[in-house]
Amino acid sequence: MSKAKKGTRDTATQQKEKKSLREQVGALKNLPKFFRLIWETSPALTITNLLLRLVKSSLPLAMLYVGKLIIDEVIRLIDVTGEKSLTYLWTLVALELGLAVLSDLINRGITLVDSLLGDLFSNRTSVTLIEHAAKLDLAQFEDATFYDKLERARRQTVTRVVLMSQVLSQLQDIVTIGFLAVGLIAFNPWLILILLVAVIPSFLGETHFNERSYSLSRSWTPERRELDYLRYIGASYETAKEIKTFNLSGFLAGRFKELSDKYYLLNKSITMKRAFWGSALSALGTLAYYGAYIFILFETVAGVITVGSLTFLAGSFSSMRSLLQGIMTRFSQIAESALYLQDLFDFLELQPQITPPANPLSIPRPIQQGFTFENVGFKYHNSERWAVRHLSFHLRAGEKLALVGENGAGKTTLVKLLARLYEPTEGRILLDGVDLREYDLNDLRHQVGIIFQDYVRFQMTASDNIAIGQINNISDRERIQGSAQKSLADLVIQRLPDKYEQVLGKRFNKGVELSGGEWQKVALARAYMRDAQLLILDEPTSALDARTEHEVFLRFSELIEGRTAVLISHRFSTVRMADRILFLEQGQLKELGSHEELLAQNGKYAELFLLQARGYL
Numbered sequence: 001m002s003k004a005k006k007g008t009r010d011t012a013t014q015q016k017e018k019k020s021l022r023e024q025v026g027a028l029k030n031l032p033k034f035f036r037l038i039w040e041t042s043p044a045l046t047i048t049n050l051l052l053r054l055v056k057s058s059l060p061l062a063m064l065y066v067g068k069l070i071i072d073e074v075i076r077l078i079d080v081t082g083e084k085s086l087t088y089l090w091t092l093v094a095l096e097l098g099l100a101v102l103s104d105l106i107n108r109g110i111t112l113v114d115s116l117l118g119d120l121f122s123n124r125t126s127v128t129l130i131e132h133a134a135k136l137d138l139a140q141f142e143d144a145t146f147y148d149k150l151e152r153a154r155r156q157t158v159t160r161v162v163l164m165s166q167v168l169s170q171l172q173d174i175v176t177i178g179f180l181a182v183g184l185i186a187f188n189p190w191l192i193l194i195l196l197v198a199v200i201p202s203f204l205g206e207t208h209f210n211e212r213s214y215s216l217s218r219s220w221t222p223e224r225r226e227l228d229y230l231r232y233i234g235a236s237y238e239t240a241k242e243i244k245t246f247n248l249s250g251f252l253a254g255r256f257k258e259l260s261d262k263y264y265l266l267n268k269s270i271t272m273k274r275a276f277w278g279s280a281l282s283a284l285g286t287l288a289y290y291g292a293y294i295f296i297l298f299e300t301v302a303g304v305i306t307v308g309s310l311t312f313l314a315g316s317f318s319s320m321r322s323l324l325q326g327i328m329t330r331f332s333q334i335a336e337s338a339l340y341l342q343d344l345f346d347f348l349e350l351q352p353q354i355t356p357p358a359n360p361l362s363i364p365r366p367i368q369q370g371f372t373f374e375n376v377g378f379k380y381h382n383s384e385r386w387a388v389r390h391l392s393f394h395l396r397a398g399e400k401l402a403l404v405g406e407n408g409a410g411k412t413t414l415v416k417l418l419a420r421l422y423e424p425t426e427g428r429i430l431l432d433g434v435d436l437r438e439y440d441l442n443d444l445r446h447q448v449g450i451i452f453q454d455y456v457r458f459q460m461t462a463s464d465n466i467a468i469g470q471i472n473n474i475s476d477r478e479r480i481q482g483s484a485q486k487s488l489a490d491l492v493i494q495r496l497p498d499k500y501e502q503v504l505g506k507r508f509n510k511g512v513e514l515s516g517g518e519w520q521k522v523a524l525a526r527a528y529m530r531d532a533q534l535l536i537l538d539e540p541t542s543a544l545d546a547r548t549e550h551e552v553f554l555r556f557s558e559l560i561e562g563r564t565a566v567l568i569s570h571r572f573s574t575v576r577m578a579d580r581i582l583f584l585e586q587g588q589l590k591e592l593g594s595h596e597e598l599l600a601q602n603g604k605y606a607e608l609f610l611l612q613a614r615g616y617l
């Protein structure tokens with residue numbers, strides 16, 4: 001895309017994303033939901049927080065009033081001739097001191113409760129996010145806009161904690177103002193009006209700039225993700241060796257700098273304008289304050305009010321001004337945060353497409369007939385091409401089927417359909433004559449064990465890495481070690497300093513890195529952890545040397561005797577061990593039969609087998 005075109009797209013997106021004041025106010029509807037989440041996090045802490053803030057909001061008025069009484073008393077005492085009794089004065093001073101200490105204590109209490117509640121809330125939201133993400137479909141994870149949503153939602157877990165304190169402080173300040181306003185109105189209601197004139201312009205200014213910051217940050221979500229990604233690949237163990245050998249650091253740093261500078265400049269322009277207008281509008285507020293102050297001074301000089309009342313009024317006017325200013329600034333921040341909050345709720349409302357039926361069936365135990373593909377076709381949602389099509393075959397119960405085909409032929413896609421990670425775009429898959437969609441999804445996932453070619457190298461202990469195959473058995477030492485022996489991982493683990501408790505990978509302290517083949521043996525042990533009726537190995541042995549792969553597969557077929565298995569491998573010496581071989585070409589089934597049958601057919605399989613046997617492949 002040309003630069004000019006990209007620029008137009010950016011502005012168009014920003015226009016579309018631009019949120020009006022009305023939308024900001026509308027976003028406040030998210031607050032009750034937000035507070036429900038906070039309440040559910042800890043009712044006790046929420047109530048304590050509210051109570052502390054309520055007490056705190058009455059203190060400024062009380063302190064100002066006691067201050068007024070002290071000054072009036074001092075002036076009275078100056079005029080008294082003869083014996084002066086100071087008892088009343090000291091009582092007032094003691095009272096003021098008590099209020100000051102109480103105010104400090106309450107402030108500390110509020111900070112403490114805020115931070116405890118905030119931490120709990122952030123932990124809870126992170127857990128909710130992980131749990132919710134796990135419910136969603138694989139296809140949803142392949143969508144870039146999904147990642148943008150996830151990214152924005154993830155940011156909410158930490159940054160939205162501030163929102164809680166903001167809203168609570170807002171309530172507290174409103175109550176405080178209510179208290180102070182009573183005093184001010186009693187003296188002169190016009191002062192309140194001057195106050196409003198002083199703060200409204202800066203409120204409007206703040207709202208305007210918050211809107212712009214939000215639009216910018218929202219429309220930049222994909223770029224921010226790219227920045228995070230560049231930061232990650234620029235400095236991580238996984239990428240370090242290629243960065244060094246290909247000498248990529250300059251390239252990555254340059255790309256990062258280009259993108260981050262662009263964002264910096266856009267953001268800088270908003271920040272500078274905000275600083276300028278913020279100062280100008282706040283100067284207006286200061287002018288109004290001094291107008292009111294001069295008025296109060298005149299009244300005092302004219303003897304209409306006492307010097308104590310002067311300090312009380314000037315004090316309340318000044319606190320109300322800063323409180324009101326705070327409330328208005330905070331209002332636009334709250335409204336902005338509430339907009340971000342929408343992203344969190346949007347993400348939590350995303351629903352998976354692949355769901356269990358209303359009355360799900362249990363997977364037959366044991367499976368009687370097996371799986372039947374009826375004219376199955378599948379297109380990835382972001383692609384126009386059929387990844388597999390017109391697939392019709394029967395995988396018998398207890399059979400070992402090998403999938404063979406060139407890269408991109410559709411082997412992995414086929415097994416993902418079998419595990420119902422995706423739904424066929426056309427046709428259907430039956431299990432014992434019943435559509436796979438009729439079965440309980442969790443039960444199906446339990447009964448199907450897959451080890452993918454891009455299995456995850458969990459940076460956890462060897463034991464945990466194996467237990468992942470059947471996580472409920474994480475404490476079952478015997479089962480874990482038994483599985484490791486079956487996959488030949490035990491020999492690898494016995495050589496590690498901490499054996500089964502050894503942390504694998506280099507991410508954490510004392511972690512030990514394994515070779516590609518060693519990792520595969522560990523991952524393979526996950527398959528043996530499961531009592532699954534259908535086991536699928538999608539090339540998890542590609543990093544093993546030919547002899548070990550052969551041995552691993554021999555053991556595999558013996559050890560899972562009686563269970564159904566699908567194996568994907570590019571090594572024909574392994575493939576021939578299967579009962580039958582399914583040859584895929586460009587997503588279509590080309591040949592199906594035993595090794596001998598396919599050789600006899602003298603088709604594509606035979607051709608490739610002979611090539612490999614002669615050492616050409």
Ligand SMILES: Nc1ncnc2c1ncn2[C@@H]1O[C@H](COP(=O)(O)OP(=O)(O)OP(=O)(O)O)[C@@H](O)[C@H]1O
Nearest residue numbers: 142380383387405406407408409410411412413414
């Ligand atoms: N997540 C995806 N989104 C879009 N297209 C995909 C996705 N995964 C795979 N494809 C496409 O589907 C086709 C089949 O891919 P698949 O991974 O099933 O092939 P494969 O036979 O397992 O290949 P290999 O031997 O390289 O592992 C390929 O053309 C691939 O580009």
